[in-house]
Amino acid sequence: MERGRGALGPALELVHTGRAPTRAVLTAELGVTRATAGAVAAELEALGLITVDARPAAAGSQGRPSHRLSVAPGGPVVLAAQIHADGFRAALVGLGGRMVATAPGCMTVPADPSHIIDAVVEAGAALLRETGRRCLGAGLAVPSAVAEPDGTALNPLHLSWPAGAPVRRLFTEALAKAGVPGPGEGPATGVTGNDVNLAALAEHRHGAGRGARHLLCVATGHRGVGGALVLDGRLHSGSSGLALEVGHLTVNPAGLPCHCGSRGCLDVETDPLAFLTAAGRTPGPEVSLLQQARDLLRTEYADPAVRAAAELIVDRLGLGLAGLVNILNPDRIILGGLHRALLDADPERLRAVVADRSLWGRSGSVPILPCTLDFNSLIGAAEAAWQPVLDDPLTVLG
Amino acid sequence: MERGRGALGPALELVHTGRAPTRAVLTAELGVTRATAGAVAAELEALGLITVDARPAAAGSQGRPSHRLSVAPGGPVVLAAQIHADGFRAALVGLGGRMVATAPGCMTVPADPSHIIDAVVEAGAALLRETGRRCLGAGLAVPSAVAEPDGTALNPLHLSWPAGAPVRRLFTEALAKAGVPGPGEGPATGVTGNDVNLAALAEHRHGAGRGARHLLCVATGHRGVGGALVLDGRLHSGSSGLALEVGHLTVNPAGLPCHCGSRGCLDVETDPLAFLTAAGRTPGPEVSLLQQARDLLRTEYADPAVRAAAELIVDRLGLGLAGLVNILNPDRIILGGLHRALLDADPERLRAVVADRSLWGRSGSVPILPCTLDFNSLIGAAEAAWQPVLDDPLTVLG
DNA sequence: CGTATTTTGTTTAGTGTCGGCACAAAGTCA
DNA sequence: TGACTTTGTGCCGACACTAAACAAAATACG
Missing domain, CATH: 1.10.10.10 (Winged helix-like DNA-binding domain superfamily/Winged helix DNA-binding domain)
Known part of the structure; x- marks a missing residue:
């Protein structure tokens, strides 16, 4: 009929x-x-x-x-939440990646994941009450690998959380506690994922990754490097959610020792701290390392020492990207965090290094672009929450 | 109806x-x-x-x-062909991965791809005439990366072919020349792929990879190392067919120089020549390097020098596999060629190295198995040729 | 040994989704 | 103004599937 x-x-x-x-x-x-x-x-x-x-x-x-x-402008939304080293943020996101309402918050209890998650969910629930929007799901982005199918955060080191924190369970419990309704009669069930993974999903749907078949994203947070891969529009997170842990690719055999036991890992060679150190700066405690690195790059790029440091990091990053290109053969690469700033500062150098060190000119000519979405991890959390609706609207909405 | x-x-x-x-x-x-x-x-x-x-x-x-x-025992078949450093082989393969007929052949004109491809296709066509079987497609496995969508062999170095040889076109032309019929009225169109990729497909369907969701295969031929990834039953060959070129992962920073410009690549550190050299043997020209390496491993594993060499190669291989596990997070790994023999010789050592060097115990505990199929590249070529029938039998068979 | 039970296979009728096609609507072009 | 082009809709039939009843072939149990 x-x-x-x-x-x-x-x-x-x-x-x-x-x-x-x-x-x-x-x-x-x-x-x-x-x-x-x-x-x-x-x-x-x-x-x-x-x-x-x-x-x-x-x-x-x-x-x-x-x-x-x-x-639909006044249509249903999902609750999206993001936690990072500097704080957390909750938002309501409609279809099309539109942020309907948002509320930043400060991190008050760094050591206890359950408090932060409760706080961010409560902030989102407040937005729902204020706006009166219908909520169809909820997603949370955390700066850590999230193991499947458990939903535990394996390395939330920069949050000083315990390894193995059951973030998905905490998130779902917080949603129930805050009375966030799901699409049916019960409370919403939370989707939880790594922030870079979710950012990649968002960039693929609404940002610089649109139309890419095999999209590789690499980004720094404040410490370390994360990766993500979107294949034919679906996030590839591996058999247990741990794919694209790219931080321990060797990019400088004689480099700094890494906590993983090896030396010269992408993690310790190309993150904000590595850049600041290479430029001879001692990072201060006021603002985040990422912010300090970005500021240095923006304001003092004329300084030969800063420029040399940037080029050093770019060369190391290029080596890592080339290795990933050889393995994954993506048709587009998107960079975030400090890597994005480094790309903006000198796009040609990075592209040349990647082309030179990847095996075939063909795959070496893969476009490397900066990410274009604000709050892409947050939007990505929303995308993950929308996924059931996108897969089958009738089952979700009855 | x-x-x-x-x-x-x-x-x-x-x-x-x-x-x-x-x-x-x-x-x-x-x-x-x-x-x-x-x-x-x-x-x-x-x-x-x-x-x-x-x-x-x-x-x-x-x-x-x-x-x-x-x-169906007497049902249609596909023509499968494989070219490697020692020769070529043609076969007819039915559904279920059953080899119906096969004809090995010697490589007579190494430098000219077109002659070899003509010869192997003619051998297959002869089998078709002898058996009178209906042919629904044709597949060819070559020991080289095959670029998409061109169908050119990028690094058929061990065949002393020119780089960029248009193997798919040559294969299709040879099929027309030999009068191999396709499913319809015209001649068959050939599917061409890298041998390790196709072997992985075969192992996933009929061998040690059955039931795996994210299957990683790594194998040596006579020289160098190849990789392949099967995701949810489909081969992942990247956006231009060049994915899983794993030979240039760094596994020994102070190691041998590689033609790629780096040092200590998986290619030069874990292939048969590397093992023979590490064991202090000078390879002879009689049989293939792979055969010599396998023989050495089988007959003289008691010799401390041989055993030490094997353990060295296993350690390097383990480092490479751990890197791949961190990036791809497969739920099963299958090894072929010399790597398979090394796994058989000391399964525990390799598993321990991979578990130790991959980031999470969880993904470190990924099962590592030897491949189980004879002629898996050949069967894989057949699988690729069967694919259109498996996708939609009615369109192919009318 | 015969009947009940279980599992498999087939027949028939019914249902829901989609393509085909004719027609209507709303613009541009000459 | 009329021809043409493109978009949207209503109706019918094709078809692939489900549902349900029935039939078949084994085991289980008295």
Whole structure:
């Protein structure tokens, strides 16, 4: 009777990522008939997820103009949360990666994950109460590898949390405690993941990674280096969530010792502390290492010592990226954190090093881009929370 | 009217990989009703791809016994070909990875890829004429990275071929020349791939990799090291076919110089020549380096120098595998060539090294197994050739 | 030995989703 | 204004599947 149930998920994802601005292109993208695409759009509109403009858009070309398809402005949201070394942030994020409301917060109890998670979830719950939006899910990004299927944080070292903290359970419990409703009758179940992984997902959907088939992301936080891989639109997090732990690739055989037992790991050779040290600076305690490194790069790049340090780090990073290119053969690389700043400072040098050290010119010519999304880990947490809806809107929304 | 068209491909794959021995488990695996599974099986039988036993199998349990489902013994085949440093081999391979006929051959004109490919295809065509089997496709495995979408061999160094040889085009032309028919009316189009990649596919379907979600394969040929990754049953060959070029991971910072410009690469530190050299042997020209290395390992493992050399290579290999585990987080690793022999000689040492050097105990405990299939590259070439049939039997067979 | 139970396979009817097609709508182009 | 182009919709039929009843072939148990 009702048409377009099977294509509902793919259709929503197309509108969500902005690849289906009208029903006409939706028809083409889905590979169905206009009748089906129309039914799909009507169904998604009935579910309150998208809107179809009443007035047709201004037509520049021949033929009957299309009505614009867009994400429903007042539609449901997900609760997104991010925890990093400097604090936490909660937000409500709608379809299309739109941040509807946000509330930054300060980290008060660094040593106890449960307190922080409770606080950030409560901040999100407050936003839900204020806005009155319907909540369909919740996602949390943490600066640590998250083991599957347990949902434990294996190395939240820079948060001074205990290794193995059960973040997913804590998150779900906090959601229940704060009364955040799920799509059904019970409380929401939380999705939890590594921040770089989630950032990669966000960049793939809404940022510099759009359209990439095999997207590699590498980023520094304040300490260490994280990686992520998005394959055909799905995050590849390995069989137990621990893929792309790229911090211990050897990039300087005679380099600094690393806590992993080896020397010259990407982690200790290319993170903000490495850059500050190479530039002969002693980091201060006022602001984060990442901030200090970025500031140094921005304000004192003319200083030969700073420039030399930047080039040294770029060379090391290039070696690591080349190794990853040889293994993963991505068609795009996106950099975040300090690496992004280093790319901005001297894009050609990094590209040259990667091309030179990767095996084939073909894969060496892979584009390397800066990330483009603000709060990409937060948006990524939202993307992960949206995933069940994108996969099958009917099952979630009934 | 006719039931079970959509599930035809998945059903065939289940029978093909031996995961659906009866219609009852086919029903369960497909998640459909008995009626549909029965119709699917009937359709596949009508296409001549599978057989349903007339007599029910001996029933050990309660209830009506199931009829056995199996691959049709006299059914269609694909032409599979493999080229390696010592020669080439052609075979006809049916569903289920069954080698129906095979013909080894000697390499006569090493420097010219077109002659060898013509010869191996002609050998396969002869098998087709002899057996009178219907041919549904053709696959070729070569010891080189194969660039996509061009189908050129980038580093067929050990064959003394020119880099960039257009192997896919040559293969397809040879198939036309030899009159190998495709599924339709025209000649067959050839699938071409790297031998380790195809071997990994074969091991995943029929060998030690069955059931693995993220399967990593690493193998030596005569020189150098190859890698392959099978994700959720599909080969991951990267955006341009160059993924898993693992030979240039650094495993010994102070090691031998490599043609890639670095030192101590997996390629030069763990291949057969490296083992023979470490054991103080001077390789002779009679048999292949791989054969010499295997023989040495088998016959003189009691010799302390040989054993020490083996342990050295195992340690280096373990370092490389640990690096790959950190990046890919596979749930199984399969080794081939000399690496397989080294694993057989001392399984515990390699597992301990990998566990010690990979970041998390959890991913460090990944099972490491020897490959179990004879001629796995050849079977893998057949698997790649079967793929269109497995994806959609009706489109291929009409 | 015969009947009940269990599991498998088949037949028939019904249902839901989608393609095909005709038609309507809304613009541009000449 | 009329021809053309492109988009959207309503109706019908094809078809792949489910549901449910029935049939078949073994074991289990009295």
